Amino acid sequence: MRALTWHGKHDVRMETVPDPEILNPRDAIIKITSTAICGSDLHLYDAYIPTLEKGDILGHEFMGEVVDVGPKSTLKKGQRVVVPFTISCGSCFHCSKQQFSACENGNPAENQDLGQTLYGEPMSGLFGYTHLTGGYPGGQAEYVRVPFSDVGPIVIPDGMPDDDVLFLSDILPTGWMAAENAQIEPGDTVAIWGCGPVGLFAVQSAFKMGAHRVIAIDHFPHRLALAKRFGAETINYEETDTYEALMEMTGSIGPDAVIDAVGLEAHGFFADNVVDQIKASTFLGTDRPHALRQAIVACRKGGRVSIPGVYGGFVDKFPAGAMMEKGLQIRTGQTHVQKYLPQLLEMIGNGELDTTFLISHRLPLEQAVEGYKMFKNEQDTCTKVVLKPGLELA
Amino acid sequence: MSDVRDDAPSYVSKDSDVQKSEAQQGEGTVWGRTISIMRPRDELYAFWRDFRNLPAFMENIVAIEPVDTGRSRWTVKGPNGDYQWTSVITEDRPGEALAWASDDGDVKNSGRIEFRDGPPGHGTYVRAILAYDPPAGFIGKAIAKLTQKEPQISATRDLRRFKQLMETGEIATTTPPNREPHS
Ligand SMILES: [Zn+2]
Ligand SMILES: [Zn+2]
Numbered sequence: 151m152r153a154l155t156w157h158g159k160h161d162v163r164m165e166t167v168p169d170p171e172i173l174n175p176r177d178a179i180i181k182i183t184s185t186a187i188c189g190s191d192l193h194l195y196d197a198y199i200p201t202l203e204k205g206d207i208l209g210h211e212f213m214g215e216v217v218d219v220g221p222k223s224t225l226k227k228g229q230r231v232v233v234p235f236t237i238s239c240g241s242c243f244h245c246s247k248q249q250f251s252a253c254e255n256g257n258p259a260e261n262q263d264l265g266q267t268l269y270g271e272p273m274s275g276l277f278g279y280t281h282l283t284g285g286y287p288g289g290q291a292e293y294v295r296v297p298f299s300d301v302g303p304i305v306i307p308d309g310m311p312d313d314d315v316l317f318l319s320d321i322l323p324t325g326w327m328a329a330e331n332a333q334i335e336p337g338d339t340v341a342i343w344g345c346g347p348v349g350l351f352a353v354q355s356a357f358k359m360g361a362h363r364v365i366a367i368d369h370f371p372h373r374l375a376l377a378k379r380f381g382a383e384t385i386n387y388e389e390t391d392t393y394e395a396l397m398e399m400t401g402s403i404g405p406d407a408v409i410d411a412v413g414l415e416a417h418g419f420f421a422d423n424v425v426d427q428i429k430a431s432t433f434l435g436t437d438r439p440h441a442l443r444q445a446i447v448a449c450r451k452g453g454r455v456s457i458p459g460v461y462g463g464f465v466d467k468f469p470a471g472a473m474m475e476k477g478l479q480i481r482t483g484q485t486h487v488q489k490y491l492p493q494l495l496e497m498i499g500n501g502e503l504d505t506t507f508l509i510s511h512r513l514p515l516e517q518a519v520e521g522y523k524m525f526k527n528e529q530d531t532c533t534k535v536v537l538k539p540g541l542e543l544a
Numbered sequence: 545m546s547d548v549r550d551d552a553p554s555y556v557s558k559d560s561d562v563q564k565s566e567a568q569q570g571e572g573t574v575w576g577r578t579i580s581i582m583r584p585r586d587e588l589y590a591f592w593r594d595f596r597n598l599p600a601f602m603e604n605i606v607a608i609e610p611v612d613t614g615r616s617r618w619t620v621k622g623p624n625g626d627y628q629w630t631s632v633i634t635e636d637r638p639g640e641a642l643a644w645a646s647d648d649g650d651v652k653n654s655g656r657i658e659f660r661d662g663p664p665g666h667g668t669y670v671r672a673i674l675a676y677d678p679p680a681g682f683i684g685k686a687i688a689k690l691t692q693k694e695p696q697i698s699a700t701r702d703l704r705r706f707k708q709l710m711e712t713g714e715i716a717t718t719t720p721p722n723r724e725p726h727s
Binding site: 171173174175176222239240241242243246254255256257258259260262263272275284285286287297298 | 580582603665666667697700701702704705707708711712713714715716717718719720721
């Protein structure tokens, strides 16, 4: 089959690789119909994240048609499904608490040692990411193998277009959980750092959960305009002092809840190769947590801090004093995608959530390499690239 | 130092004498780990009690064949080729614990597995304790380290695979059986 493979910094290639096979009883094979490039794929593209190997297939946002099933899969050939980026077994302690992204059984045992050393617990399995998260081949390909296919994938009703539902795989539930973690109460003002896909879905979600005002912070004019379209007020941090603006806009109290949807940006997930660092006993590099620091300082006393943005290492000058003295509550984590799918699918179907506004480019899978370049270099207007195997260019 | 020990298992002690206190035959290295598994303790015990099941999740074990009641023949991949020994069951408390020890062969070793109820909703706490003398002494240990086959690394992975098999009915993998492992 054809697949987008990683070979090094800014070196991804379309290659012909072996088709995936059923390896375990609960597996299914999906023929990809749509797959997206994610902001976190850019971290891989920029080679900020260790333990990727040459030839790894990228992509964790995908959907398609079931073409093969193992004996314990509950899917049927021909069904259309969206697949969560988190690989979850459904029966471990964390899955039983619906904390699917903390699943203990999705990551092959031999890939768990490093995560245990770095974080005190092994990382869970994810598609198309690093070998820290299992080294599972991703979905920027013609076919993908989906483990625990009886737990993860959600079946899409006939007649719902791919473009409406594709983002159930990651960024829509991630934006939704970000708002949920902000524990929004009626009348709340919610400030959101970052108007990328997750931030924009968090804007919509926060209003759905009863926020009175949402203030969106970014420096890309097009992205701020999208946030405005969903009713957010905006701050362009290149033109305005963000902290002063937030204080002025909230009567010097500060926002009731803050959401850091920026995370590590493209800067230093791990400054260097993690393995080398462990050998040198100097441990992880430092994330640049500008948004997080600012969010904690701006949040009102007794307010809530939600962190969907991805961090991988350590943070310098973390404002522990502001956190404690102001009595903040902090919630974070990778998204428990499976938990949110039925509800979000229904809301898309009812027209309560707009998903397709985000798609700026649709390309054939064969042009995935160009898609990465575009997404990397035109961040203002290139909001989301969707790849479709077999798509003819208009 | 106080005479009263804390409640942590002996193998995590900072005192090397305490650390080795569970070595059944005075072996030089003791390793232990506890992992929670969301299955009833009787079921986990029963699976483990049939030693022929163990190679399914133990990466370095080639085979365990019953010899007679309480005795089994173990064949294990080592850094310098296969090792063999006969193990004898030294303790058997159904649903609670099982212990064994080698009584001949290449590598002096013993092991114990315990099954305890965790707090409500937290499954069974499965604790494995292995005691061994490193194969072929210092050089064997150095080779094992180089190839990442330090016994405790593979034992930790074995325990994780046991959990996966018991909780999900399968063992997570990305490697087709006919291909070399990725990492
Ligand atoms: Zn993503
Ligand atoms: Zn699980």
